[in-house]
Amino acid sequence: MIRRNTRKVKVRNLYIGGDAPISIQSMCDIPTANWQACLEQIKQLSAAGCDVVRLTVNTEEAAAGFKELRRHTDMPLVADIHFDYRLALAAIDAGADKIRINPGNIGGSDRVKAVADACKERGLPIRIGVNGGSLEKDILAKYGRVCPEALRDSALYHASLLEQFGFYDIVLSVKSSDVFTNIEANKLIAAACDYPLHIGVTEAGAIPDGLIKNSAGIGALLSQGIGDTMRISLTDSPVEEVKAAVNLLKALGIRKGINIVSCPTCGRTKIDLKRHYAALKSAIDEIDTDREITVALMGCIVNGPGEAREADVGVAGGDGEAMLFRKGEIIRKIPEYEIVPTLVAEIKELLH
Numbered sequence: 001m002i003r004r005n006t007r008k009v010k011v012r013n014l015y016i017g018g019d020a021p022i023s024i025q026s027m028c029d030i031p032t033a034n035w036q037a038c039l040e041q042i043k044q045l046s047a048a049g050c051d052v053v054r055l056t057v058n059t060e061e062a063a064a065g066f067k068e069l070r071r072h073t074d075m076p077l078v079a080d081i082h083f084d085y086r087l088a089l090a091a092i093d094a095g096a097d098k099i100r101i102n103p104g105n106i107g108g109s110d111r112v113k114a115v116a117d118a119c120k121e122r123g124l125p126i127r128i129g130v131n132g133g134s135l136e137k138d139i140l141a142k143y144g145r146v147c148p149e150a151l152r153d154s155a156l157y158h159a160s161l162l163e164q165f166g167f168y169d170i171v172l173s174v175k176s177s178d179v180f181t182n183i184e185a186n187k188l189i190a191a192a193c194d195y196p197l198h199i200g201v202t203e204a205g206a207i208p209d210g211l212i213k214n215s216a217g218i219g220a221l222l223s224q225g226i227g228d229t230m231r232i233s234l235t236d237s238p239v240e241e242v243k244a245a246v247n248l249l250k251a252l253g254i255r256k257g258i259n260i261v262s263c264p265t266c267g268r269t270k271i272d273l274k275r276h277y278a279a280l281k282s283a284i285d286e287i288d289t290d291r292e293i294t295v296a297l298m299g300c301i302v303n304g305p306g307e308a309r310e311a312d313v314g315v316a317g318g319d320g321e322a323m324l325f326r327k328g329e330i331i332r333k334i335p336e337y338e339i340v341p342t343l344v345a346e347i348k349e350l351l352h
């Protein structure tokens with residue numbers, strides 16, 4: 001896959017855009033003033049594979065909490081600002097690594113300049129986030145509805161407000177809860193500028209619907225080389241967002257890791273494959289590796305051996321037992337209750 005050529009911006013110790021790996025973001029769902037609880041959540045997000053965490057800075061207390069967090073974690077932190085440019089300045093002072101703000105919503109070019117100058121002085125990028133609910137009246141009037149072109153125009157309008165002050169460390173996001181609008185809007189913005197893009201399907205709902213919408217939208221864009229950083233937005237814990245994002249990147253071959261191939265089961269299945277899958281998946285989630293390993297969990301000896309042979313390690317289930325394969329070779333028969341522990345041990349052996 002050839003990635004779109006984009007500018008690179010720095011967010012603390014990571015880059016977004018250019019040749020930087022696609023980073024995973026999420027957002028704390030706790031008031032930022034409660035910084036101790038946010039810190040715990042950030043630790044969980046980090047353990048799940050999160051690269052960047054956003055927090056709302058909607059009050060002075062939140063800005064104070066943000067400052068404490070900054071002192072207690074190295075995680076790149078983004079301050080989410082709506083309307084109040086003074087809170088943006090407070091977040092910058094508190095040590096934010098990136099500001100998420102829409103310059104057209106903060107009331108005048110002197111305020112935009114103040115934020116742009118403060119960010120420029122510290123080398124901080126600004127993310128502009130446009131969605132269907134935030135479109136300017138004149139843009140809505142021009143197109144008569146929320147559409148990909150309107151989202152593109154709005155994002156470029158906000159970017160132009162920063163560009164007039166010589167500020168170009170910009171990340172753009174154009175999001176819609178409608179998957180098709182989302183994909184088309186991102187394609188338009190990708191064609192119109194070289195700013196890195198933060199992608200995701202907004203307000204996508206809970207699991208599983210939200211996962212499906214995000215996978216369709218983000219997957220379509222990433223497969224076309226569009227997208228530099230991503231958030232899977234779910235009506236669920238942010239940790240679930242990160243886990244899903246990691247799995248999506250692994251499914252697309254963008255991040256390396258352990259990939260499970262398992263059959264859908266049918267009338268031939270002789271082992272409790274769904275239970276084994278759940279146990280194997282949770283064991284694998286605990287293994288941190290950037291090596292690419294394929295594990296096959298197949299339900300029968302008719303179609304199972306093919307996939308099990310192709311995998312690095314795999315089993316094909318029989319009646320209360322399974323045939324173990326390693327690198328295409330039959331190793332031995334194992335009883336059903338040993339399937340998961342044996343596969344986990346084999347994976348660990350491969351990682352040594």
Ligand code: SF4
Binds near residue numbers: 263266268302303
């Ligand atoms: S691998 Fe075997 S058990 Fe699994 S779906 Fe195919 S035929 Fe059925």
